[in-house]
Amino acid sequence: MSREDRNQDVAHEKVRAQLDDYVDGTLPETERHVVENHVVACAGCRDEVAALRALIDAARALPAEMAPREDSWPDLEKRIRQRPVVVAGTQTSHPTVPVRRDSASWMRGGVAAAAGFVFVVAVAWMATRDPDTGRSRDDARRADVEVTALDAAFAVMPAVVRGLEIECMGAGQILQASLIADDVQRESIASSMRTGLETLDLSIAETRAALEEHPDDSLLVRRLTMRYQQKLDLLLGAIRLAEDV
């Protein structure tokens, strides 16, 4: 092999290594000209470029959707309903399920409005009852803690806290199922309850985030326990009001 042939081979291999960038259009101008000049003269590299472009065109033409093999919504719905997670931030992950009017006949218009008023008062009282963690709402939102990390932090908390959270979830589901979305007065109650729960959930999320940083802080654990107790009291009180009708 002559020196000229060897130089051509080296140039060819160098260009071949750049063909991906060439077809992607990411080569700097000067290098692009070198590759273009080589491709014009080299049948092997021309085929390479054509094959790469055929592959990329096929990739971009793939359909954006695939039909599911089976309806997996029932499984997903079940998992959502079982999901015992309070998401960091201001809302719970409990589903709100529309319930038909006749399935909650114990809750009627006028009394529902009265219950709504009690809710608002109770919520306002609970929201101001204890000193907060000192962290702002924005800080809490920024914390944006991963659920898995929260669960890890939760593992070190007393069982009583965990038990309270589960009780809250159960009570919340019972109550939410009683509030009918298409009834204006009950929607008002639901809205008031959401406000209260959001306030408490925010405080819970803040405290849990603080606990992540200071897992041995017994004051934070006590505060978290108190918040869950308040939440449970709120939910159970609402249920009792409804049942008294």
Next chain:
Amino acid sequence: MSAQPKRGRSPDSAPGSAPTPLDPEVLARAQRRELDAFEALYRASVGRVLALCTRLCGDTERADDMVQEVFLRLWERIDRFEGRSSFFTWLHRLTVNRVTDILRAEIRREGRELHSEDDAVLLAIPMPERPRAVEPMDLERALSRLPPGARVVFVLHDVEGYRHEEIAATLGIAVGTSKAQLHRARRLLRGHLSI
């Protein structure tokens, strides 16, 4: 990383499917965690999420599991959607993040073993002189045969239109590794597809 695909197709205008209009009221209700609205959202978007999951993980059964994981994550975070992009663009990003979270360990491990003997054998396969057209089903099958890292980079770059910088940030790898994986994926795919 909040960057969206810079080229290639958009999640709202992908080939093979007309964008499905999303009722803002349904979205708002889903954000309030109303289950019937969330189901409507699921049914409007599950095909897109399934396609992306299937291609990223290369296994239809595993993709089904990932779809569930994606929608569970969506359920947890849907209140964070602020409407700065379209919902489908946002969901697309959430899907990529969730799937790559799950696959990241495999991808990084594979990145350290890029120059395997298998690749050396494959690189020696002569390519036909005249490339033929690539059938979508053939490409889907060939994708499922790729190693995870190469497959994820190819799907994000060539199918979804991400740049290497975005892929590197998403997967926690170097830009050079992303380029090497793309080169490897294309080479392997051409071998599988005989083009």
